[in-house]
Amino acid sequence: MTAPLLTIEDVAVELPTPRGNLRAVDHVDLSLQAGRTLGIVGESGCGKTMLSRAVLQLLPKKAKLTGRVMFDGEDLVRLEAESLRRLRGRDLAVVFQDPMTSLNPVLTIGTQLMETIQEHLELDAPAAKARSIELLAAVGIPAPEQRLAQYPHQCSGGMRQRIAIAIALSCEPKLLIADEPTTALDVTIQAQILDLLAREQRRRHMAMIIITHDLGVVAGRADEVAVMYAGRVVERAPTQALFKRMHMPYTEALLAAIPKLETAPHTPLPAISGRPPDPTRPLKGCSFAPRCNYAGGRCHEAKPVLTSAEMAEHLYACFHPIRMTEGIEA
Amino acid sequence: MLNFIVRRLLAMLPVLLAVSLLTFLIASLLPGDLALVILGDQATPENVAALRRDMGLDQPLWWRYLSWLGHVVQGDLGRSFRTGQTVLQAVAERIPVSLQLMLMAEFIGLLIGVPVAIACAARAGGAFDRFMTGSAFAMLSMPSFLTAILLIYLFAVELRWLPATGYVPFTEEPLANLRFFVLPALTLALAEWPGIMRVLRSDMIATLQEDYIALAKAKGLKPSRILFVHALKPSSLTLVTVTGINIGRLLGGTLIVESIFALPGIGRLLVGAIYTRDLVILQGVVLLVACGFVIVNFIVDMLYAVLDPRIRHGHA
Numbered sequence: 001m002t003a004p005l006l007t008i009e010d011v012a013v014e015l016p017t018p019r020g021n022l023r024a025v026d027h028v029d030l031s032l033q034a035g036r037t038l039g040i041v042g043e044s045g046c047g048k049t050m051l052s053r054a055v056l057q058l059l060p061k062k063a064k065l066t067g068r069v070m071f072d073g074e075d076l077v078r079l080e081a082e083s084l085r086r087l088r089g090r091d092l093a094v095v096f097q098d099p100m101t102s103l104n105p106v107l108t109i110g111t112q113l114m115e116t117i118q119e120h121l122e123l124d125a126p127a128a129k130a131r132s133i134e135l136l137a138a139v140g141i142p143a144p145e146q147r148l149a150q151y152p153h154q155c156s157g158g159m160r161q162r163i164a165i166a167i168a169l170s171c172e173p174k175l176l177i178a179d180e181p182t183t184a185l186d187v188t189i190q191a192q193i194l195d196l197l198a199r200e201q202r203r204r205h206m207a208m209i210i211i212t213h214d215l216g217v218v219a220g221r222a223d224e225v226a227v228m229y230a231g232r233v234v235e236r237a238p239t240q241a242l243f244k245r246m247h248m249p250y251t252e253a254l255l256a257a258i259p260k261l262e263t264a265p266h267t268p269l270p271a272i273s274g275r276p277p278d279p280t281r282p283l284k285g286c287s288f289a290p291r292c293n294y295a296g297g298r299c300h301e302a303k304p305v306l307t308s309a310e311m312a313e314h315l316y317a318c319f320h321p322i323r324m325t326e327g328i329e330a
Numbered sequence: 331m332l333n334f335i336v337r338r339l340l341a342m343l344p345v346l347l348a349v350s351l352l353t354f355l356i357a358s359l360l361p362g363d364l365a366l367v368i369l370g371d372q373a374t375p376e377n378v379a380a381l382r383r384d385m386g387l388d389q390p391l392w393w394r395y396l397s398w399l400g401h402v403v404q405g406d407l408g409r410s411f412r413t414g415q416t417v418l419q420a421v422a423e424r425i426p427v428s429l430q431l432m433l434m435a436e437f438i439g440l441l442i443g444v445p446v447a448i449a450c451a452a453r454a455g456g457a458f459d460r461f462m463t464g465s466a467f468a469m470l471s472m473p474s475f476l477t478a479i480l481l482i483y484l485f486a487v488e489l490r491w492l493p494a495t496g497y498v499p500f501t502e503e504p505l506a507n508l509r510f511f512v513l514p515a516l517t518l519a520l521a522e523w524p525g526i527m528r529v530l531r532s533d534m535i536a537t538l539q540e541d542y543i544a545l546a547k548a549k550g551l552k553p554s555r556i557l558f559v560h561a562l563k564p565s566s567l568t569l570v571t572v573t574g575i576n577i578g579r580l581l582g583g584t585l586i587v588e589s590i591f592a593l594p595g596i597g598r599l600l601v602g603a604i605y606t607r608d609l610v611i612l613q614g615v616v617l618l619v620a621c622g623f624v625i626v627n628f629i630v631d632m633l634y635a636v637l638d639p640r641i642r643h644g645h646a
Contacts, residue, residue, distance in 0.1 A: 058547060089550030101540065105638070115551060119549070151643075
């Protein structure tokens with residue numbers, strides 16, 4: 001096995017707040033091979049976006065980051081600003097959640113595409129323009145040449161996200177981080193955007209991290225899934241193994257909360273009751289214990305660590321893992 | 331875009347009409363009989379009554395307004411009964427001074443305010459930011475006559491680099507003209523830049539929190555490009571507004587600075603008209619200055635559209 005493209009080693013992020021330090025990411029380890037897809041799943045506030053910002057080194061100024069983020073042989077945490085700048089946009093690209101706010105409203109689409117290309121690739125203006133047109137066509141934008149002179153507000157949300165993807169792909173990155181790329185979009189557009197990302201990922205052989213709150217999004221698209229809760233990775237497995245046999249009660253609860261077509265109308269969804277713990281007041285025991293149906297005395301006393309199941313790649317952090325779940329075919 | 335311009339131009343008409351009504355009323359409702367002012371204390375009641383009839387002062391107010399407006403629309407703003415000069419002549423004589431002073435003051439003000447604002451916003455909360463925000467506050471609370479006196483003392487009395495007072499037209503001696511204008515313009519600019527700086531700084535700080543700035547960083551753009559292209563343009567709407575207001579205000583002259591530096595500008599013309607009860611000049615100049623203000627605001631609106639395409643396309 002070759003060295004992974006990205007290794008997140010013991011990364012923790014703390015944000016100072018008036019109520020004390022908030023531990024947004026709590027000692028996370030993850031790795032990703034070149035050309036593979038990792039899905040990071042969890043509910044709002046579980047730290048998945050902070051983790052992606054930690055990889056991109058785009059954390060708020062006051063945030064405190066510890067640990068290492070090894071990308072392509074370099075530690076991004078300790079990389080000097082200029083080298084980091086050359087890396088971002090070229091090898092390391094990102095698509096943000098909301099395309100309504102992630103494109104600059106006062107610059108044309110052409111400018112926003114071409115500036116990235118000309119910053120990192122040695123192309124003159126006409127070549128950069130030609131490449132921009134190619135990219136827009138590749139992400140499925142009709143009449144790409146006319147679009148270059150337009151502004152973001154003249155495009156629909158789905159169009160804007162396609163443009164954001166075109167910008168991300170523009171320099172053939174080795175890793176693309178898609179942070180909830182479809183959350184702000186219409187349901188009808190979501191599948192299109194996800195399929196587009198998957199297709200371009202295969203075609204360009206880039207690695208991808210999809211961050212989402214929807215297990216269904218990663219089901220058919222990620223090679224591996226990491227489930228996050230309260231800043232920690234609580235279960236991590238190859239996608240198929242995870243859906244066949246999930247061990248962490250939280251993962252099961254997340255899956256149960258997705259509405260299914262088979263259920264009769266007016267059946268209440270089995271929502272996860274309660275709220276995630278206050279991140280400024282960490283619990284002594286398992287963070288999920290107060291909401292967990294299986295929690296016993298030990299769960300409130302000590303934190304479970306990630307351990308291997310029957311399969312070495314399948315890790316879970318739970319004292320009372322569910323051994324046999326029905327699971328669905330991924 | 332053409333549609334936008336026409337809409338804005340039409341919107342100016344009622345404003346101009348209101349401005350004309352207000353200036354007319356202000357001048358007409360001032361206490362004291364104009365005919366009496368002109369004729370002096372020794373006038374007989376018959377003479378006063380005759381002059382009132384000649385000047386139409388015995389007509390009802392609305393009639394006087396309409397006939398005055400009718401003349402104004404044809405470009406006749408009246409004639410001073412003291413000097414015999416028409417309003418347009420008087421203004422044409424003074425406006426180059428006020429215009430030049432305004433332009434130089436705004437230029438210097440922006441030259442100081444904009445770079446300082448960008449530098450502060452880029453490192454908000456840092457030592458430079460705190461120092462400059464404090465200095466801006468200090469400058470803001472300094473009255474212009476004090477600034478003027480300090481500048482005169484330093485540059486005219488001690489260093490002897492620049493003349494303290496005086497004026498020659500630019501067309502006669504360009505260099506001497508500029509030397510006369512440096513200190514008054516600097517005096518005004520020192521009062522202008524703190525406002526410019528504070529407005530732009532806070533808008534820049536807000537813009538730098540935007541998602542598209544995070545994306546610009548993630549794209550690996552140079553910090554200078556992020557600041558000057560991605561952040562400055564969307565942050566400059568309030569700056570343009572403030573600059574427009576400043577320009578409008580300075581168009582009306584700056585009495586204190588003009589007086590201290592002996593510049594024959596609009597401010598001194600207006601005050602002179604008030605002292606001598608030269609109501610025709612007063613009315614005409616106020617109207618012209620107000621029109622200038624409206625036009626500057628129209629230009630500001632146009633600049634909004636240039637800066638933000640969403641306004642241009644009627645989305646915002």
